[in-house]
Amino acid sequence: MRARAFRAVSRTAVALGVAGALVAVAAPVHAAGKGWELDALSVPAAHDLSEGDGITVAVIDTGIRTNHPVLAGRATEGPDFLSENDKKESWYGGHGTSMASNVLDVAPKAKVLGLRAIRDREDPDYQTWEQSLANPNPQSAHALRNAIRYAADSGARVISLSLGTENAFTPYDEEEAKAIQYALAKGVVVIASAGNDGDGENLVAYPVGYPGVIGVAASTPSGGRADFSTVHSYVDVAAPGVDIWGADIKSKGRVSEQGSSQAGALTAGVTALILAKYPKLAPRQVGDLLQRTASHPQRHDPKTGYGVVDAAKALRAAGKVKPAPYVMPVNAKGAGAHFGPGDDGTPRRVGQPLDVLLLVFAGVFGLFAAGMIIGGLLLLRSGRRARRRLASPPVAGMPPRQW
Template identity: 35%
Template sequence: MTLTRTMRVLGATALSGALLMTAAPTASADQVRDGQWVNQYYSLDKVWSVSKGDGVIVAVIDTGVDANHQDLAGQVLPGYDPAGQGRDRKPTKSSHGTSMASEIAAKGHGGDAGVVGLAPGAKILPIYQGDANDNNAIPEGIRWAVDHGAKVINISAGKTRTPSGQELAAVAYAVQHDVLVVGAAGNDGLGQVSSPASVPGALAVGAVDRSDTAWKKANYGPETLLSAPGVDMVSAGDCDGGQYCIANGTSDSSAYVSAAAALVRAKYPNLTAGQVANRLVKSAFVPPVIKGAKLPDPHYGYGILRPYEALTMDIPAGSAQGPLAAAASSGGSKAPSAGSSGAASAPPAGSLPPIAASDSGSKGASYLLIGVAVLVGLVLLVVVIVVLARRGRRQSQVQQPYAAPTWQPGQQPYGGQAPPPGYPQQQPYGGEAPQPGFPPHQQQPYQNNPYQDGNQQR
């Protein structure tokens, strides 16, 4: 399930705005910090003057996080390995999860040495992404994270395929419990966002380089809501025996968006997960290449992440759902069986229903009950009229002598009588004309997308 990243050992210092990579010697810690171009790109001192993400737990569902790495000391909470092998805090294979955790919440070491994350006040909840046989256990991990205090879930893993029923239900469970799920779009250069980032209710992230150009290998599609730095990314991790790596990928972009979400959740604790996404989206930088185009753009989404602006701009809270597509399942306590199939249809990314899903469901049920009651009443009225007509006919036959019937012009044959004056013309079942003031059966699509014009030029 891990998204393939081009990872290399960090070998030398930055030179002329680009990192010169060699296999040896291993870079010193201060060279590592200098190599984190994102620190200057986002002006971390300004960001941290507003929020460091204090008190927010970010779950990292990945290959495990090395809790003993010097830059993550004290930042990693006890986590979860579905197989009970302890791989959540002691990775046995890839250091991918350690890299993601470091970009989110690393504190460096020795002053200005080592990697620092965007939200060093946050804590990492590591969750191993596979079961005992390394099968996909991400849905189970999502539910475990929700139940153990995570407010943001980073999933820099996935596959380019239709979401499973278990993934749909797990993300819906997170939405139901006000947890923001952030996912990487994928690194195949395909026009299909990877799952679970593509699942309705999740926030899918694409990648850009330091010149704000979309990375050519990033997957793209209508589900993409944001983009963030993902090229030449320096992070903590075991690459060829070293302690630091450099890599390209939407995995890194997702980690930075998750960190920014932690900053916002610490600053605005009363916002819902959707409203946090709203701040991230409304404050995003719209590069000139998509300026004036209909958003979300399949590569950039609504723009490039800007953490400081997300924390400081005057942005109305908006609806609880925000720009996130409506979750496709109620996300009950039990996930679908392993045989559950593919995706349920979802509204286009960024479209918002005029009312919350729960309100829509209850009102729809009320309207259905009213319609059924009206239909039953009409049927009873017809029955009463028929019974009275037959009773009257029998009485007239007893009281009056037999006489040959006389047919009136225009009279209908038996079984095809014209309805009494004023009697409603009944439509076929399921197509009844609505009562006066009764809302139409089919809801009109939401027309006013509040995310079209809210972005600010950086």
């Protein structure tokens, strides 16, 4: 299954399978921290407790320009799981570099490990989901699952996935689900963006839809859902996703972007803050902390989950949680036995809302079937009437029917 970077797009762009980041005028490098997103996440207050020291966040994306001034030497790159040699291309790592900067804006003393598993849209070899189905290269088809396992084995404590598929017939990939469970079982918190199809067909997306993944929607300055953010029951929390300052590979500075990609990366940064201070917390415990300290912890909704993440509140609450061993058992098949204390591996919320296209197809087929049934009943009824007429005695003065 091929994933793609999540970016905010219009309805028309979704229908055509074409997307582009929405950007404003480039800003100088020193603009970091001047955006609204850090205050909305209470990051300045959280920095009194943690800045992410000693935590590695694996950003599985389109690659990273590690020499970008905004990253300031805090990012490295691992293997290219697409097995390509594109680092010298002008378009290389555009989305991934931006995501790395969002992580580091929240957790400035963390380290980012970049792992390339998808292509930038400017890449001449970029493929849509439909095209990737016919890709005979198993290295490309399995890039995401391989990158997840590599991150888990390389010391990352957080995996940031600002990518995913959005298609009415997107398959549930069992091997990707196992790779995520493998990471969770080793104590790695997996963060994934909810998707940008909320103003379109609102389709189910993966990997955010897999059990154990913390799903993040995009929010606005008012705390509500950004109109493009996908709405589903697997959304756990929300984070700023509009007018976010991210690293730009063209200007070497920053630009304003929007999407659930940014929301996911920012939440990965908050997770790094928590684990730097309390490294023994299990993935499920971190997820619970983010949820019960968010803006509306008593009320879950599929638009923003339990609300906008509050980094400072989550850190204060984490000090009251009894740490649990974060290394969970990994069975012979490489899958984890469970994700954390009190979790038997079953997601707390099962079942997703029906996708629009699937609902339409079901309705059409349902109407067709109902029409066939009604037609059959009418034919049966007319046949009975005909038999009754034939069985009736002829009327006086009229000849019998002839066949």
